[in-house]
Amino acid sequence: MSPQERHADVLIVGGGMVGATLACALGDTPLKVILLEAGSGQHTLPEQGFELRVSAITRASQRIFETLGVWEKIAAYRISPYRDMHVWDATGSGVIHFDSAELGEANLGHIIENNVISMALYERLSAFENVELITNSQFHQINTTPENASVTLTSGETIKTKLIIGADGGRSAIRQRFGIGVRGWDYDQTALVTYVKTERPHAETAWQRFLPTGPLAFLPLPEGYSSIVWSTDPEQAQELLAMDDKAFCQELAAAFDHTLGMIESTGPRATFPLRFFIANNFIGERLALVGDAAHTIHPLAGQGVNLGLADVASLAEVLVDALAAGRDIGSAKVLRRYERWRRADSLSLFVAMDGIKRLFGSDVPALRWLRNFGLNLTHKAPPVKNHIVRSAMGLVGSLPRLSKGLPLSGKPD
Ligand SMILES: Cc1cc2nc3c(=O)[nH]c(=O)nc-3n(C[C@H](O)[C@H](O)[C@H](O)COP(=O)(O)OP(=O)(O)OC[C@H]3O[C@@H](n4cnc5c(N)ncnc54)[C@H](O)[C@@H]3O)c2cc1C
Numbered sequence: 001m002s003p004q005e006r007h008a009d010v011l012i013v014g015g016g017m018v019g020a021t022l023a024c025a026l027g028d029t030p031l032k033v034i035l036l037e038a039g040s041g042q043h044t045l046p047e048q049g050f051e052l053r054v055s056a057i058t059r060a061s062q063r064i065f066e067t068l069g070v071w072e073k074i075a076a077y078r079i080s081p082y083r084d085m086h087v088w089d090a091t092g093s094g095v096i097h098f099d100s101a102e103l104g105e106a107n108l109g110h111i112i113e114n115n116v117i118s119m120a121l122y123e124r125l126s127a128f129e130n131v132e133l134i135t136n137s138q139f140h141q142i143n144t145t146p147e148n149a150s151v152t153l154t155s156g157e158t159i160k161t162k163l164i165i166g167a168d169g170g171r172s173a174i175r176q177r178f179g180i181g182v183r184g185w186d187y188d189q190t191a192l193v194t195y196v197k198t199e200r201p202h203a204e205t206a207w208q209r210f211l212p213t214g215p216l217a218f219l220p221l222p223e224g225y226s227s228i229v230w231s232t233d234p235e236q237a238q239e240l241l242a243m244d245d246k247a248f249c250q251e252l253a254a255a256f257d258h259t260l261g262m263i264e265s266t267g268p269r270a271t272f273p274l275r276f277f278i279a280n281n282f283i284g285e286r287l288a289l290v291g292d293a294a295h296t297i298h299p300l301a302g303q304g305v306n307l308g309l310a311d312v313a314s315l316a317e318v319l320v321d322a323l324a325a326g327r328d329i330g331s332a333k334v335l336r337r338y339e340r341w342r343r344a345d346s347l348s349l350f351v352a353m354d355g356i357k358r359l360f361g362s363d364v365p366a367l368r369w370l371r372n373f374g375l376n377l378t379h380k381a382p383p384v385k386n387h388i389v390r391s392a393m394g395l396v397g398s399l400p401r402l403s404k405g406l407p408l409s410g411k412p413d
Pocket of ligand 1: 036137170
């Protein structure tokens with residue numbers, strides 16, 4: 001082996017929330033892991049106010065973080081529970097309301113700034129001796145054979161590995177390098193994000209109003225602030241971005257039907273183009289895709305990163321089980337178990353989200369009637385409602401051990 005050549009059992013490309021969680025999940029296993037991140041890997045919080053990117057973290061994802069020793073670090077920064085969810089249609093009488101008390105749960109999940117999660121993950125992974133972090137570097141060339149893979153970095157060094165993980169986000173260069181296509185829908189939508197202080201308290205509720213142009217969400221933050229995710233057409237997003245604070249606050253309060261009164265102040269605003277797709281394959285030769293590299297969904301259900309964390313929990317379980325059984329962790333047989341598990345789950349959520357988005361984005365009177373009737377009917381049918389909310393909490397389906405709060409190296413199912 002030349003000095004420029006190193007070995008890792010697993011090379012994770014992309015140290016976002018999903019890739020960094022996988023590195024933590026494989027910490028303290030016999031596997032040698034390298035996490036390769038194009039950025040600096042440094043995350044900070046603003047001195048005033050909040051970070052603009054936040055995630056609704058489900059109970060299942062919380063369990064993953066708890067089991068990996070990350071949750072206590074996240075909670076030590078700042079988190080905001082939501083105990084209720086209130087969803088309604090701006091063009092009719094349809095309304096649905098979920099209450100954690102009805103389920104006998106303390107809350108439905110937490111709203112957490114993305115950088116809080118990343119800071120906690122990077123602190124945790126620095127404690128693992130079998131995990132090495134390489135920052136400010138990217139892959140240059142990849143060669144694979146049925147037996148192994150070789151990845152040359154932009155720095156010139158080469159890493160020989162049994163398995164490459166593509167955790168490099170929606171525009172994944174790894175997915176493209178392996179020629180894996182995607183199937184997607186283009187809704188031509190943009191998400192405008194900011195945080196605001198409202199006249200009335202948010203009541204620890206995640207509010208979502210479906211407007212004809214897209215959903216508008218108010219998500220509870222600490223100290224009475226709310227995080228805003230306003231999905232709309234790109235033209236309106238540009239207009240909202242260009243407004244002065246006073247005009248924006250008035251526009252936002254009106255779009256939200258003054259549900260929490262007037263908007264008293266607002267933070268900076270940013271926009272994100274929204275893309276929606278699922279990869280045709282989640283695996284390739286010596287490759288597995290996780291997180292947004294495998295699937296990018298609409299933020300209306302707040303499930304994107306939760307889906308990625310479920311990928312991580314499932315893949316880590318598949319790898320640890322394979323290792324215990326003496327199998328090659330990068331073999332097609334082992335990786336197919338991961339793909340079968342996760343692609344079906346992701347596809348069904350993807351189809352459901354697409355249906356909701358189309359139903360609520362329509363002005364056709366029959367569809368408008370259907371969605372209002374459907375919301376009210378679901379609201380009055382406790383078993384259906386409970387199933388929906390338990391799914392949204394990530395507590396339904398074939399859960400991996402980490403999502404059940406069990407250690408990774410438990411007994412294989
Ligand atoms: C407005 C908005 C609101 C959202 N709200 C929610 C929510 O409430 N709940 C929820 O669950 N999800 C939400 N999501 C989705 C969620 O943000 C994403 O699903 C999540 O960030 C994906 O994480 P990831 O780690 O897979 O990808 P990314 O966050 O894209 O991370 C990819 C990482 O890979 C690195 N990278 C890229 N290319 C390379 C390379 N070639 N080599 C090395 N490193 C590379 C990048 O620097 C980055 O660190 C929202 C999304 C948007 C746009």
